[in-house]
Amino acid sequence: MGSEQVWTILGFVVGLGVFGFGIVKVLDRKAETRADRMEQRHAEEMKAIRKDHDSIRQEIADKHYSLNLDMQNIHSRVNDVKDHYVKQEVHDRDIANLRDSFTQFRTEIKQDLANGIATFNEGLNAMRRDFTEYLMKLSDRSGDSK
Numbered sequence: 001m002g003s004e005q006v007w008t009i010l011g012f013v014v015g016l017g018v019f020g021f022g023i024v025k026v027l028d029r030k031a032e033t034r035a036d037r038m039e040q041r042h043a044e045e046m047k048a049i050r051k052d053h054d055s056i057r058q059e060i061a062d063k064h065y066s067l068n069l070d071m072q073n074i075h076s077r078v079n080d081v082k083d084h085y086v087k088q089e090v091h092d093r094d095i096a097n098l099r100d101s102f103t104q105f106r107t108e109i110k111q112d113l114a115n116g117i118a119t120f121n122e123g124l125n126a127m128r129r130d131f132t133e134y135l136m137k138l139s140d141r142s143g144d145s146k
Contacts, residue, residue, distance in 0.1 A: 031142075038134070045127060049120070056116050060109070067105060074098065 078098065082091045 034138070038131075042131060049123060049127070053120050056120075060112060060116065063112075064109060071098075071102065071105075 075098070078091075078094055082094075
C-alpha cells in the first residue's frame with residue numbers, strides 16, 4: 001500500500017469523523033431546543049393549573065366567609081328572639097338545630113374541598129400521563145434512529 005493510499009484513507013477517516021461529529025452536534029442542539037420547548041409548555045400548563053386551583057380555593061373561602069357571616073347574623077337574631085320571647089327549652093331546641101345545620105355545613109365544605117382536590121389531582125395525573133407518553137414517544141423516535 002502506497003503512501004498516497006494511506007493519506008487518502010486517513011483523510012477519508014478524518015473527514016468521516018468530522019462529518020459524524022457535526023451530525024451529533026446538530027442532533028444534540030435539536031434535542032435541547034425540543035426539551036426547552038417541552039419544559040416551557042409544561043411550566044405554562046402548571047401555571048394554568050395553579051391559577052385554576054387558586055380560583056377554586058378563593059371561591060370556597062368566599063363561600064365560607066359568607067356562610068360565617070350568615071351564621072353570625074342568625075346567631076345574633078336567635079339571641080335577640082330568645083331575650084324577648086323564647087323560653088329556655090325552645091332556645092335549646094333552636095341551638096340544637098343550629099348545631100345540626102353547622103355540622104351539615106362543615107360536611108358540605110369538606111365534601112366540596114375533597115371534590116375540588118380530587119378533580120385537581122385527576123387533572124394533574126392526566127397531565128403527568130400525557131407528558132410521560134410524550135417522553136416515551138420521543139425516546140422511541142430517538143431509539144429508531146440509532
